[in-house]
Amino acid sequence: MIENVASKIAQHLCETNVIEKENEELYAYGFFMLLSRLLFFSIATAFGLVFGVVIESILFFVFFFFIREFAGGIHASTELKCTLCTTLSFFLCIAGIRYLSQYFTDYFFYCLLFIFVLLILIFAPLDSPEKPLDDKEKKRFKRIASITTMAVALISGVLYCLNLERFAVSGIFALALSNVLLISGKIKYAFTNR
Numbered sequence: 001m002i003e004n005v006a007s008k009i010a011q012h013l014c015e016t017n018v019i020e021k022e023n024e025e026l027y028a029y030g031f032f033m034l035l036s037r038l039l040f041f042s043i044a045t046a047f048g049l050v051f052g053v054v055i056e057s058i059l060f061f062v063f064f065f066f067i068r069e070f071a072g073g074i075h076a077s078t079e080l081k082c083t084l085c086t087t088l089s090f091f092l093c094i095a096g097i098r099y100l101s102q103y104f105t106d107y108f109f110y111c112l113l114f115i116f117v118l119l120i121l122i123f124a125p126l127d128s129p130e131k132p133l134d135d136k137e138k139k140r141f142k143r144i145a146s147i148t149t150m151a152v153a154l155i156s157g158v159l160y161c162l163n164l165e166r167f168a169v170s171g172i173f174a175l176a177l178s179n180v181l182l183i184s185g186k187i188k189y190a191f192t193n194r
Helices: 002-015 021-051 054-071 079-103 106-123 135-161 165-192
Strands: none
Touching (some): 002 021, 021 054, 054 079, 054 106, 054 135, 106 135, 106 165, 135 165
């Protein structure tokens, strides 16, 4: 659906001479990325409204988006599967932020933070058939994923120290979901390449 809309926008811009024909595919991809991010941001915000944690859900989305961008993770085989899986994942994470943040102890919070950060530092970035990376890109993405992950962990830790548990737990759930996608992608592509 989003891919069709993005293609039509790019095609219209080409037909009206706003862009050149040889750039149509590039613009279609750019519009696809923009529209999907807007859709997923809207989904996260809607779940935030439902659960009464709008700011926390936006924070979760921002954290997750920046980690996912450079750490990577498994990709669904179709746009519909991607939308459904992402929607379900966001629902579970935002429900978790709403209902589980009060049960986090200091020890549990910092242990999860440490484990999730460590796993991303070890496994990121994901090199997959959908997004193959050369050696230079791998190093660059690893560095950026590490910096982004550490920034999310630092912000979450500071928020937790300031007794803003639900905001801090947004970072934990973003790191958790990033790990699930990253590690499941590593497992899937390891078995695929055998």
